[in-house]
Each structure stands twice: as C-alpha cells, then as structure tokens.
Amino acid sequence: MKGRGYKATPQRVAILEALAAEQHQSLDEIHAKCPHVGLVTVYRTLDLFSEIGAVRRLDLGDGSRYELAEAHHHHLICDSCGSISEFEGCPIDPERLDVEGGFEVRSHSVEVYGNCAECL
Amino acid sequence: MKGRGYKATPQRVAILEALAAEQHQSLDEIHAKCPHVGLVTVYRTLDLFSEIGAVRRLDLGDGSRYELAEAHHHHLICDSCGSISEFEGCPIDPERLDVEGGFEVRSHSVEVYGNCAECL
C-alpha cells in the first residue's frame, strides 16, 4: 500500500484505519477515532494522502471531508438533516460531456441535493 | 428584486453589483470590488443572499465562492492553473438519476476536473 518512500508510522496506520471505518468524514471525526495522534499530524497526513491520491477531499458545503479513493461514486446530501450517502450508478452521460471543446476531462464529481428517506 | 421585508441599502446594492460583474468569486474578490463596505457586512449579506436563494454558494476545493443563482450550469476546474469556467449543457442523464429510491431529488451540481485549453 505504501512503499514509495513513505514511512509506515503508527500514526499513519491509525489514520488510515479511521478513514476505512467510514466514508466522507470531517477532519475532527477522523481525529476523534485516533485521539492519541496529534491534530497537526492528522492535517499533514491527510494532505499527504490527498497528494498521493489515496484519499479524496470533498467539500459538500460544510468544510472539508475525506474519504478513501475507492470505487467511483457520488453523493446525496439531505437539505434538511445534512446526512450524506453514496450512490454507485454514475448519472453522467459521457456523450454530453465530451462536447466541451478545449478542455481535457480527467475526472468529475456529482452532488445531488434533496431530502432523504428519513426526512420525507 | 427585493421587497420581502429586506432593506435595499447601498451596501447590499454594491455587493449585488460586484456579484453581477463576475461569476464564482471568492469573498475577498467581492469585497475588493466594494472596499467601502465593511468585511463583516459582506459576510452577513452573502449569508442573507444565500438564504433567500439569490446567490449560490460553491465550494470547489479552495474555499467558498459565490455566484448569482441564474441559469443552471456547471463548472470546469483546471487542475493545473485552477481556473474555473462554466458550461451550459447539463451532462446528467435524468433517467439514471431517479433510480435513487427513497431520496427526493431537488437539485444537483457537477464539477468537471481536467486541463483547460491554456494548460494543454
């Protein structure tokens, strides 16, 4: 998993486990799962993970959230309770996307806002 | 435009004009266009505009940006120079979106990442 010159410290492993436990967590939530790791280290480690592409940084309106960069998926955000969930089927129609002349598409993200089942 | 109990102060008009001048600006950019308005007022006014739905708040990875809530469009973000541009044609396939059982869709946003024409 790591081996490109990065050291596998206990702190990094702990943060990785925290990330694996749940999707799209805030920095505080991650830190709460490994309180013995210094807050500064959490910041730096998440920065590092983002840079090497292991972690995706999201911004859904309430500050940064982090999740392991695994399968392609998007997010449903409930306007009323703020809960976030994922869905797998990507609703992007590729034919309608490659019309953007002069822009080379690398990736995309989709956020869907509305009301979740609990709030209906 | 306003008349639902909100006062049309010179500050609010100035901020509205600043917003009209350019899309997806940061709070600092908006404030720079009307320096005589107190920074606190810019914060409060943008909050107000967001609440009443006149302004859309974006978060594209580099802090909040604001734009007038006009025609439905999405954003292209260049990974290399960070420039942001809009595109009109929505690439969402509605058929693939209403499959989300138990979630009532109200709106959505799409961000496309890649390289702009200048950076290719």
Next chain:
DNA sequence: CTCAATGCAAACATTTTGCAAAGAC
C-alpha cells in the same frame, strides 16, 4: 545512523459575535 515524521506552542488566517451608532422605510 540518518533523515523523515511527530508534537508542541505559537503564528496566522478566517469567520462569528456583541454592541453602539446610523439610516431605510
């Protein structure tokens, strides 16, 4: 043994709040 990684404290940036004065209606 060496150099990257950590943790503390302090610096820094950003956003929010309290309150008196000003101004829109």
Next chain:
DNA sequence: GTCTTTGCAAAATGTTTGCATTGAG
C-alpha cells in the same frame, strides 16, 4: 420614530509553521 442594518473591535474557530525530539528504515 422604529426597527433593521452597519461597522468596529474582540472573540472564537480553523489551519499552518518553526523547531527540537522521536523513531522507522
């Protein structure tokens, strides 16, 4: 004249940096 809005200063919040120490390789 009333009640909202403004602006200042201060507080709260969130993030980054400097530097000595620790520990993985």
